[in-house]
Amino acid sequence: MATFIENIKMLNDHGELVKTTITIEQGKIAAIGESKPENAEVIDGKGNFVSPGFVDVHVHLREPGFEHKETIETGTRSAARGGFTTICAMPNTKPVPDSVENLEYIKGLIKNSAVVRVLPYGSLTVDEAGEKRTNIAELKEHGAVAFSDDGVGVQLAATMYEQMQDAAKVGAIVVAHCEDNSLIYGGVMHEGVRNKQLGLPGIPSVCESVQIARDVLLAEAAGARYHVCHVSTKESVRTVRDAKKAGIRVTAEVCPHHLLLEDMDIPSDDANWKMNPPLRASEDKKALIEGLLDGTIDCIATDHAPHTTEEKCCGMVGAPFGIVGFETAFPLLYTKFVETGIFTLKQLVDWMATKPAEIFELPYGKIEVGAPADLTIIDLNKEKTIDANEFYSKGRNTPFNGWKAKGWPVMTIFEGNVVYKEEE
Ligand SMILES: NC(=O)N[C@@H](CC(=O)O)C(=O)O
Numbered sequence: 054m055a056t057f058i059e060n061i062k063m064l065n066d067h068g069e070l071v072k073t074t075i076t077i078e079q080g081k082i083a084a085i086g087e088s089k090p091e092n093a094e095v096i097d098g099k100g101n102f103v104s105p106g107f108v109d110v111h112v113h114l115r116e117p118g119f120e121h122k123e124t125i126e127t128g129t130r131s132a133a134r135g136g137f138t139t140i141c142a143m144p145n146t147k148p149v150p151d152s153v154e155n156l157e158y159i160k161g162l163i164k165n166s167a168v169v170r171v172l173p174y175g176s177l178t179v180d181e182a183g184e185k186r187t188n189i190a191e192l193k194e195h196g197a198v199a200f201s202d203d204g205v206g207v208q209l210a211a212t213m214y215e216q217m218q219d220a221a222k223v224g225a226i227v228v229a230h231c232e233d234n235s236l237i238y239g240g241v242m243h244e245g246v247r248n249k250q251l252g253l254p255g256i257p258s259v260c261e262s263v264q265i266a267r268d269v270l271l272a273e274a275a276g277a278r279y280h281v282c283h284v285s286t287k288e289s290v291r292t293v294r295d296a297k298k299a300g301i302r303v304t305a306e307v308c309p310h311h312l313l314l315e316d317m318d319i320p321s322d323d324a325n326w327k328m329n330p331p332l333r334a335s336e337d338k339k340a341l342i343e344g345l346l347d348g349t350i351d352c353i354a355t356d357h358a359p360h361t362t363e364e365k366c367c368g369m370v371g372a373p374f375g376i377v378g379f380e381t382a383f384p385l386l387y388t389k390f391v392e393t394g395i396f397t398l399k400q401l402v403d404w405m406a407t408k409p410a411e412i413f414e415l416p417y418g419k420i421e422v423g424a425p426a427d428l429t430i431i432d433l434n435k436e437k438t439i440d441a442n443e444f445y446s447k448g449r450n451t452p453f454n455g456w457k458a459k460g461w462p463v464m465t466i467f468e469g470n471v472v473y474k475e476e477e
């Protein structure tokens with residue numbers, strides 16, 4: 054049976070909101086702007102905005118191995134509540150998807166409990182230990198969406214270079230968490246002014262930028278497609294910009310928290326403000342926004358990284374890095390940047406749906422006839438206060454608790470099925 058969404062607004066090519074309808078048949082978009090087929094089930098869009106379901110290329114679902122933090126079920130329900138219909142799961146699980154056997158095992162878990170599309174990464178090295186290289190060709194053949202050791206930087210240039218060469222041979226994308234271990238200095242937040250005020254050890258910006266600089270040169274030498282995770286510093290933005298100018302095949306993502314917050318916002322030694330990379334200085338935040346606007350940074354990814362309340366209870370030293378992101382990303386960015394005219398709605402949707410799909414060569418992130426019916430209906434006027442206790446994620450670790458934001462997803466449709474509906 055067909056589903057017919059009526060009374061809905063969609064962005065046209067000029068970025069204007071226009072009234073339309075969407076007809077869904079067999080999980081796919083069958084028609085746009087046509088009248089209701091007989092017998093169709095009707096969804097009343099209530100005049101709201103319909104976006105392509107968001108695509109997040111950097112998420113941590115924790116299962117297998119860390120189910121006390123999150124499971125594939127809770128993580129994907131959280132993603133659906135945030136409007137995400139395709140998410141790429143990072144490989145820092147136990148076991149790590151470093152072999153066909155482990156990858157197949159994880160694919161089985163996803164099949165059993167995911168409510169949105171989960172595309173697993175393969176790791177670059179065995180156990181993400183940075184030593185023995187994984188078999189990229191084989192893992193790609195078995196469905197690894199891309200390759201990363203996210204959570205840690207690949208320390209040895211030769212390891213990265215050789216994996217990039219192998220990736221280039223089969224058209225795989227190498228995705229890097231850039232962090233030089235010799236430059237972390239035991240830091241828990243950005244090395245700048247605020248860490249000194251709080252008496253906490255700092256991570257200098259160069260810890261990230263120096264590895265991006267290495268990697269873009271390796272990618273050039275290897276002829277590889279290279280994507281930088283969670284860019285956080287102004288030097289990183291400049292390095293990516295220069296690399297693009299030089300014709301190197303590099304893309305980059307930025308996280309909502311790095312666009313919204315800076316180190317001086319950290320109120321106290323509170324681990325809900327601890328993530329990797331850390332919140333940087335005001336100039337860095339500005340450079341990230343400029344980087345998005347001038348196309349240096351290609352897309353937005355949440356880096357959804359749930360941890361337990363116990364792990365995050367007692368100050369930054371000793372707590373794990375990471376904050377949750379799915380359920381607050383769109384409203385926070387919409388409120389801060391679209392309502393104020395810094396971004397257009399079309400830009401935000403491009404960065405959260407269309408561009409990530411494009412750069413990861415995925416056939417999603419667009420509303421068009423024949424595409425999977427992955428749709429997010431958003432009430433752009435609805436204002437709500439963020440309450441971490443309402444999250445579908447197991448994680449409560451957010452610095453945004455208590456923030457007011459506008460533009461909440463009210464329904465998420467994945468392959469034609471409603472996977473999230475706002476509770477009345
Ligand atoms: N971003 C984080 O602070 N933490 C991530 C790892 C990562 O994305 O580097 C995690 O897995 O917890």
Ligand SMILES: [Zn+2]
Nearest residue numbers: 203204230282
């Ligand atoms: Zn990372």
